[in-house]
Amino acid sequence: MCMHMTGRRLTNLLAYVTTAATGATLLTGCGVFPGATGGSREPVTVMTWAPDQTRATNMPGMPAMAQAYARWVNSQGGIDGHELRVLTCNEHNTSTGAAACARRAVHEKAVAVVGSYSQNGRAFMAPLEAAGIPYIGGYGISEDEFTSQLSYPVNGGQASLIAGHGLQLAESCRTVSLVRPDTLAGDKLPELLNSGLRKASQRNAVDIPAVEDAAEYTAQAGQARDKAGDEDGCVTAVLGERTQTFFDSFRRLPDDESGGATDDKSDAVRISSVLGSVGQPVIDRTGGARSPFEGAFVTGWYPEAGDKSWAPMRKVIQEHAFADNRVDPADAGVQTTWIAYTVLKEVIETLDEDKITATKIAHALDRGAQIDTGGLTPALRWKYEDLLGAPGFPRIVNHEVTFQVVRQGRLVAQKPGFVDVGETVLSAP
Structure with missing residues (x-):
């Protein structure tokens, strides 16, 4: 950790912060990134959003899991040498909040929105589509996640x-x-x-x-x-x-x-x-x-929480979520976020490039990059022939439940x- 960081700044950096002004926080590192090849590989910025402290459904464990994932993968040298930077955002269970999070992702040049929850699909997909940003592994609660060509769901919603x-x-x-x-x-x-x-x-x-x-x-x-x-x-x-x-x-x-x-x-x-x-x-x-x-x-959608297939996720939570009680390995939102970041990691590794862009990620997924989730889902692939094509839910590729x-x-x-x-x-x- 950088020696010039104040304790207050470090605390803020690791906390889950939501404000009306920004609605987001960024988890980053500083100095020389371990594992980077001569500094030639650029950082990868993504966003994870979910509602928190609302009167309806709240999913604070999803952004918290994303931050824990970033700490883990960066401690291993990043994703194929790229430092992973995670923006988090509270979408407040409102269309205004969801749209604000999406615009923030565009402004911060996120290459993907990963493992997020929002019922307000119409509000967030339009800004993402305009910027060409893929939506990977959303919770599956909104219809737009299964209709937009830039959405890559990991479950059947x-x-x-x-x-x-x-x-x-x-x-x-x-x-x-x-x-x-x-x-x-x-x-x-x-x-x-x-x-x-x-x-x-x-x-x-x-x-x-x-x-x-x-x-x-x-x-x-x-x-x-x-x-x-x-x-x-x-x-x-x-x-x-x-x-x-x-x-x-x-x-x-x-x-x-x-x-x-x-x-x-x-x-x-x-x-x-x-x-x-x-x-x-x-x-x-x-x-x-x-x-x-x-x-x-x-x-x-997935195996029971005690299934051995969840062992890698549990290890990451134990070692990198610290005492964060928002990150419950039995929570479906946390589980979905883990799978979504598994997709992101495998796609970036298949690209093997110094600069990762939203377009490159979307093209790799469209061309048929196949993702192995370690038994948590069937193998995931989003080529045209893999889509279920159900009315209202054409982009379902994983239609298995437990x-x-x-x-x-x-x-x-x-x-x-x-x-x-x-x-x-x-x-x-």
Whole structure:
């Protein structure tokens, strides 16, 4: 570390900083970069954004994982001799915030946006497209991530999760109530879930829209329980960070008109969700084995958090995230960011050039650079013939999911391996 740096500057450099003025922070080094070949290889600047400290879904672990990745890779000599500089930005769960982050990436000459979360695809993709900046491994929450030619998704997004969840629930549920956000993105979820249910000749789910950032969901919880029924009924909620709030309201439903506490009636209904709305961190916070999620079905993109394929990521977190409790290896956002930076690293290494540009990265991906993620996903490649071509989600290349269940407070595999839901997504209207 440079001797002329003040302690205050070093602290700021390693902290996750968000301000209204810049919305971003830059993680850099100084002096002679270890591993660089005579200083001939230029640094590579990228950005990772996510919402933080908002009333809806927050993903602070994604920028924090990006910073830990930069510390790790730079300690190894960088990516093919290039120092990795990571800009982070709080997009505030607003279209204005997302657009501001994208403009910042353009202004700072980022060569890619990597491993980020935003529901505001239209707001951030336009500035990136105008500047030719690729969007690598976004969380998969916005439709634009699966339509823009400069987007390179590493998972099948909400589309694959929800369609796969329908398949998972069809094996155990007679009737399904779906509680989902009353948003444009949420409007697409019922048909995706139904496409999975119909694959097993099940009837459509009951659609229950809800405000995404509500403080409680008693009315929706009561409706969901009543519509699911007592005989093999299932209630699934996909409300992001507010899913926990919903199931808290669900547990508190009165058992009868006298207002007695719910016991048998709600317990007779199986609950479920998808990764990102429910994950190991949420289960841990809500009581582990005594969590309301005990026994819940969960559909994910990746292997369970305890799978050996995550060992390299865990090692990096242990050694380079220090005591940063935002970086949870069981968090789907952290996992997606790790995979996205794996893609970036492999692409830069295949280029083997002194100067890396956004155009070179995008061309390498378009020409068929194939990425091995160490078993966390199938091999990733974004040539035309690799695209699923589903209506609304044409750029899905990874359409595999995992079926998991909460047992003794841990998310574990319900069935081994991946489940291909490509045909199910294609069959959704």
